[in-house]
Amino acid sequence: MRNEIWHVALVPGTTRMQDVILADVDIGDLETICCLLATDHLKGKTFKTEWGGFLLMYAGEYERPFPSVMIWRFEDKGDDGIIKDIRYEDGWIIERVWRDMLMPEETDAEYVPPERFLIMTKPRDDQKGE
Numbered sequence: 001m002r003n004e005i006w007h008v009a010l011v012p013g014t015t016r017m018q019d020v021i022l023a024d025v026d027i028g029d030l031e032t033i034c035c036l037l038a039t040d041h042l043k044g045k046t047f048k049t050e051w052g053g054f055l056l057m058y059a060g061e062y063e064r065p066f067p068s069v070m071i072w073r074f075e076d077k078g079d080d081g082i083i084k085d086i087r088y089e090d091g092w093i094i095e096r097v098w099r100d101m102l103m104p105e106e107t108d109a110e111y112v113p114p115e116r117f118l119i120m121t122k123p124r125d126d127q128k129g130e
Contacts, residue, residue: 009068
C-alpha cells in the first residue's frame with residue numbers, strides 16, 4: 001500500500017529549503033526510497049508526538065547535515081506503527097527536520113520555508129499499460 005510522504009532538501013549551497021516533493025511511495029519499495037535519497041545505506045529514526053509519529057529516512061553514508069530526508073507519518077499502535085498519509089497540517093515537521101537534520105548542529109541560520117510542494121507520481125500497478 002502506498003502512502004503520501006514528503007522528501008525535503010536544501011537548495012545547494014544555501015540554508016534555504018528546496019521545494020518539497022510530495023510522493024506516493026510504498027514503505028516496502030526500497031528501490032524508489034533509496035533512489036530518492038541517493039543512497040545504498042538507508043537509515044531511519046522516529047520522532048513521536050502526542051498526535052502521532054514521524055519516520056525520518058536518510059542516507060546512512062552521511063552524518064548531520066544530511067543531503068535530504070524523507071518524512072513518513074505513522075500512527076503508533078503499541079509495538080506496531082501504521083504508516084499514514086502525511087497531511088498539510090503536519091507542515092511544522094519540515095522546520096524541525098531542517099533544524100535537526102539538514103543543518104549543522106551549530107548554526108545561526110534563519111529558517112526559510114519551502115515555496116512549493118511538487119507532486120511526484122508513479123503509475124500504480126493497476127494503471128500500468130493503460
